[in-house]
Each structure stands twice: as C-alpha cells, then as structure tokens.
Amino acid sequence: MELNNVKDGRVTDTQVLVVGAGPTGLALACDLARRGVHTLVVEQSDALFPGSRGKGLQPRTLEVLDDLGVVDAVIDAGGRAPVGMLWENGERRGEHDMFERPGPTEAAPYGEPWLLPQWRTQQILHGRLTELGGSVTFGTALTALTQDEDGVTAELTTGTVRAAYAVAADGGRSLVRRILGIPMTGESVDPAPMLVADVRIPALDRLNWHVFPGDGAAFLAVCPLPGTEDFQVTGRFSDGVPDISPEGVRELIAARTHLTADDVAEVRWSSDFRPRAALAERFREGRIFxxxxxxxxxxxxxxxxxxxSVQDAYNLGWKLGQVLLHGAPEELLDSYEEERLPVAAQMLGLSTRIHRGEARRGEATMQLGLGYRGGPLAAGSAGALEAGDRAPDGPLPDGRRIFDLLRGPHFTLLAVGTDAGLPSGDGAVVRCHRIDAYEPYGTGLFLVRPDGYIGWAGEDTAGLADWLRRAGAHGGLDLKRA
Known part of the structure; x- marks a missing residue:
C-alpha cells in the first residue's frame, strides 16, 4: 500500500489505524512504532484517560513493559500492593493480605503485582510512543468504517483515513465492534452497581488497603495509589444508580467509614459501572481486529x-509488523484470534470467580503460566519447554540476562547447552545466541517470538526453516548452513 500522508487534504494514508488511546492502543502503537510501522492513533477525548481504574499490573505485563522499554519508569512511579486492613465500627480488626506474593526468581524477575493508576500507566506509554516518533491524534472520533480486499476506510470527525489494517482499542462500548456487527456475549457478574473514584484523604494512613465490609451490599474499599497523594475508592450498592458527584462520593465515604465528608479533601475523578463478563464472538473481521x-x-x-488487553496488543503488534514489513503470509494474522480468544475466555472466568469469592488472587492472576501450547504457531519441544510456553528469564555469565537478548522487535534463536548448528545471516530479524545449559530451559534450540513465547523448539534445526517462512522471519538467514 502506497503511503502519501496527505494532511492538508481530507485523506491521510497509514499502515495501521488504531482507534483508542487507552493502555491497549498505546501499547500496540509503541510496538508498531519500534518496528517502523506507520501508525495513526486516534482518540475521541481531548486528553488521556484521567482515572485510576485499572491500577494493578501483573508480573507478565511487567515483562511486556520491560520489552517495550518502560518498566523502569513503571517501577519508579508505582509500588507494591499494600496489605489489606479490615475495619468494623470505626476500629481496625486486623490485616489480611489479598495477594499471594511468591517473590521474584531468576526465571521470573517480577514476583508480584505492581500498583500504578491507569492514568499514569498511559502517560508512561504515551511518553514512550513519543520517544519512538509516534503520536496520538486527540479530539478525533470515528464515525464510520468500511473495508475491501485492499484496505480499510475510516471516516473521522477530522476527515477520511485509508489504512491497510485497523485495530479497535476503543473500549467495552466499542463503536468499531458495533459497526462490524460482532456479537458480545456474557453474563452479569454482580447485579449490584459499583462506584470507583480517586480521592484525597489526608486523615487516612497510606500503609494499608482499607476495607470496610459493611453488610456486603455496603462494601467499601480505599486503596492508596503509589506515587500519588490519591486513594482509589470502590463501593458496592444494593440497587439504584450511584451518585458519582463529589458530594455523593464524600457522603458515601462518611456513611460507610469512620471518616467525615470534610475529611475528603478532593474528589479528582469518579465513575460507576456494573461488573460483567463478556467476550466478543470473534476478534477479527477481515482487515479489522x-x-x-x-x-x-x-x-x-x-x-x-x-x-x-496489553497482552492482546503485544500478540498482535509483531504479527502486523511481519505481514506489513517482512512479507509474512496474511494467514499469520489469523493466529491472533486463535491464540488470544481462548486466553481471554480463561481470564474472564478467573476474574468472575475471584469477584464471587470462589478463587483467590494468586499464581493464575499473575499470568506467567499463560501460553499457546497446541496453538497454530507452536511447533516442537526441547529440554524443559514446549513450543507455546513463555520464555523464562535467567542470568548470563557476562552479567546480562536472557531478557536482554530477547528485548526488541526481533526473533531470538537460543542454543541452550547444545552444539547444534545455527543458521548464519545478518540477524536483522532473527538473532542467534549460544548460552550454557539452564534448568528452566534444559538443553536444545528455542526460537523465541518477539512477544516472548517459544514458537519452535527442537534438538536440531529440522523444521525451523518452515516455521520461519510462515512468520516471514527467514529473510537474511542461511538456513542450509545450520
């Protein structure tokens, strides 16, 4: 597709149009930008989302953010989830940790969830996108979307855009999904409405995640948000529509805690919602994802x-890059839905069970055990790993770590504790490294995808060439010499 980037006229061509500048859209845009994929991100709001809503970053997501080059900023800006403190009748009744905290290991360097308000996560990703030469076009809404065999045409409030592909990252009420007519089915997780707000309460200590159980219907939690002066307040209601005005939030806190309305110095953001679990019937419609x-x-x-959501973006970004820049077959993009839809369904079930008190926040919520075994891009096994598994981290003799070898938009072929032959070439798309035998891997050859999962594994290179051709990653390599 020829790009002309006509901005003074009514048409701006791009390779990928991303609708929405939340965590999903920004993570995808960062991944595409570092690959050199021309991307247009449009956001109907005039600024980034202002609230704390999605405040917990799981260990696997921290690994993604490590690869995208922002994990240090995330760690510096956030903090550990505080231990819960139960309150009753204005008195502390004892601490209760809401999380299992296994701690970091050599193979998994991020050992527990990290709290960071969503607005700050988005600021960090937006800053990274800017560093990579990308940007977000704010105050621009999508009004119509059509596609043909050659591309996608989007009507925006600022004009018409033609793109090779489009990605809907426009939230649960997605206009793109509705335009495509893709059904979304699910269930109400809890019939009770909820309120969430960001507030400042100088009179309340920040050492605990304060929980006021009430009678269930009157549940309230107040969590300090690391790196800020704010608390996130979440409250459950038996019925009706929560009053999310500043006065309503103050009255809610006063009614359910030992605090007074005057103790709430500021209400910075608030919203209401009804917890539900819903899954789109499909994640792809032609050239739109x-x-x-x-x-x-x-x-x-x-x-x-x-x-x-961030991991959806991480899965899709490298595949779009391979198709657009490296001649990978269009069929590679089919694997996005084939891999991510089952994972999303699994995580939806887990979220629902935790909400209903049927499961605890533990190893499964950290998402380190998720993978794509048996999927369309998983071929072979070696040592301790099967294709589809997450590639573990680990120390190297020169002071670096395995993640240092993997970081970036390339594929990585690891020869672990073996003298098996490796392909030669320029390493622009696939980089080859030999390392000593390491228990989390065992021994063998492991082709690590750009999103940190084993795509192919074996004792020698038989079958590697076919896998690389499917992914458009064979260019510049002499596989006959392996």
Whole structure:
C-alpha cells in the first residue's frame, strides 16, 4: 500500500489505524512504532484517560513493559500492593493480605503485582510512543468504517483515513465492534452497581488497603495509589444508580467509614459501572481486529482486564509488523484470534470467580503460566519447554540476562547447552545466541517470538526453516548452513 500522508487534504494514508488511546492502543502503537510501522492513533477525548481504574499490573505485563522499554519508569512511579486492613465500627480488626506474593526468581524477575493508576500507566506509554516518533491524534472520533480486499476506510470527525489494517482499542462500548456487527456475549457478574473514584484523604494512613465490609451490599474499599497523594475508592450498592458527584462520593465515604465528608479533601475523578463478563464472538473481521475491552470485558476483581488487553496488543503488534514489513503470509494474522480468544475466555472466568469469592488472587492472576501450547504457531519441544510456553528469564555469565537478548522487535534463536548448528545471516530479524545449559530451559534450540513465547523448539534445526517462512522471519538467514 502506497503511503502519501496527505494532511492538508481530507485523506491521510497509514499502515495501521488504531482507534483508542487507552493502555491497549498505546501499547500496540509503541510496538508498531519500534518496528517502523506507520501508525495513526486516534482518540475521541481531548486528553488521556484521567482515572485510576485499572491500577494493578501483573508480573507478565511487567515483562511486556520491560520489552517495550518502560518498566523502569513503571517501577519508579508505582509500588507494591499494600496489605489489606479490615475495619468494623470505626476500629481496625486486623490485616489480611489479598495477594499471594511468591517473590521474584531468576526465571521470573517480577514476583508480584505492581500498583500504578491507569492514568499514569498511559502517560508512561504515551511518553514512550513519543520517544519512538509516534503520536496520538486527540479530539478525533470515528464515525464510520468500511473495508475491501485492499484496505480499510475510516471516516473521522477530522476527515477520511485509508489504512491497510485497523485495530479497535476503543473500549467495552466499542463503536468499531458495533459497526462490524460482532456479537458480545456474557453474563452479569454482580447485579449490584459499583462506584470507583480517586480521592484525597489526608486523615487516612497510606500503609494499608482499607476495607470496610459493611453488610456486603455496603462494601467499601480505599486503596492508596503509589506515587500519588490519591486513594482509589470502590463501593458496592444494593440497587439504584450511584451518585458519582463529589458530594455523593464524600457522603458515601462518611456513611460507610469512620471518616467525615470534610475529611475528603478532593474528589479528582469518579465513575460507576456494573461488573460483567463478556467476550466478543470473534476478534477479527477481515482487515479489522478487536483488542482489549473491545474484545473482552472483565470484572475488576483480580486485575485481569488491563493486563489481558496489553497482552492482546503485544500478540498482535509483531504479527502486523511481519505481514506489513517482512512479507509474512496474511494467514499469520489469523493466529491472533486463535491464540488470544481462548486466553481471554480463561481470564474472564478467573476474574468472575475471584469477584464471587470462589478463587483467590494468586499464581493464575499473575499470568506467567499463560501460553499457546497446541496453538497454530507452536511447533516442537526441547529440554524443559514446549513450543507455546513463555520464555523464562535467567542470568548470563557476562552479567546480562536472557531478557536482554530477547528485548526488541526481533526473533531470538537460543542454543541452550547444545552444539547444534545455527543458521548464519545478518540477524536483522532473527538473532542467534549460544548460552550454557539452564534448568528452566534444559538443553536444545528455542526460537523465541518477539512477544516472548517459544514458537519452535527442537534438538536440531529440522523444521525451523518452515516455521520461519510462515512468520516471514527467514529473510537474511542461511538456513542450509545450520
């Protein structure tokens, strides 16, 4: 597709149009930008989302953010989830940790969830996108979307855009999904409406996640947000529509805690919602993809929504890059839905069980065990791993780590504890490294995809060439010499 980038006229051509600048859209835009894919991100709001809503980043998402080059900023800006403190009749009744905290290991360097308000996560991703030469076009809404065999045409409030592909990252009420007529089915997780707000309460300590159980229907939680002076307040209502005005939020806190309305110095943001779990029937319609909340909507319990969404973007980005820049067959894009839809369904079920008290926030919520075994891009096994598994981290003799070898938009072929032959070439798309035998891998050859999962594994290179051709990653390599 020829790009002309006509801005003074009414048409601006791009390779990928991303609708929505939430965590999903920004993560995808960062991944595409570092690959050199021309991307237009449009956001109907005039600024980034202002609230804390998705405040928990799981260990696997931290690994994604490590690869995208922002994990240090995320760690510096956030903090550990505080231990819960139960209150009753204005008195502390004891601490209760809501999370299992296994701690970091050599293979998994991020050992627990990290709290960071969503608005700050988006600021960090937006800053990274700017560093990579990308941008967001704010105050621009989608009004219509059509496609043909050659591309997608989007009508925006600022004009017409022609793109090779489009990605709906426009949230649970996705206009793109509705235009496409893709059904979204699910269930109400809890019939009770909920309120969420960001407030400042100088009179309340920030050492705990304060929980006021009430009678169930009157549940209220107040969580300090690291790196800010704010608390996130979540409240459950038996019926009706929560009053999300500043006065309503103050009255709610005063009614359910030992605090007074005057103790709430500021209400910075508030919203209401009804917890539900819903999954789109499909994640792809021709040249248009659904990602994030546009494809799946979670209960906030367990912190799976934002994390699953960012990983949608991480899965899709490298595939779009391979098709657009490296001649990978169009069929590679089919694997996005084939891999991500089952994962989203699994995480939806987990979120619902946690919301209903049927499961605890633990190893499963950290998402390190998720993978694509048996999927369309998983071929072979070696040592301790099967294709589709997450590639573990680990130390190297020179002081670097395995993640340092993987970081970037390339594929990585690891020869672990083996003298098996490796292909030669320029390494622009596939980089080859030999390392010593390492228990989480065992020994063998492991082709790590750009999103950190094993695509192919074996004792020698038989079958590697076919896998690389399917992914458009064989250019510049002499596979005959392997």
């Amino acid at each position: 659904l990602a994030g909340d546009a494809a799946h909507v979670h209960s906030p319990a367990g912190g799976q929504g934002l994390n699953t």
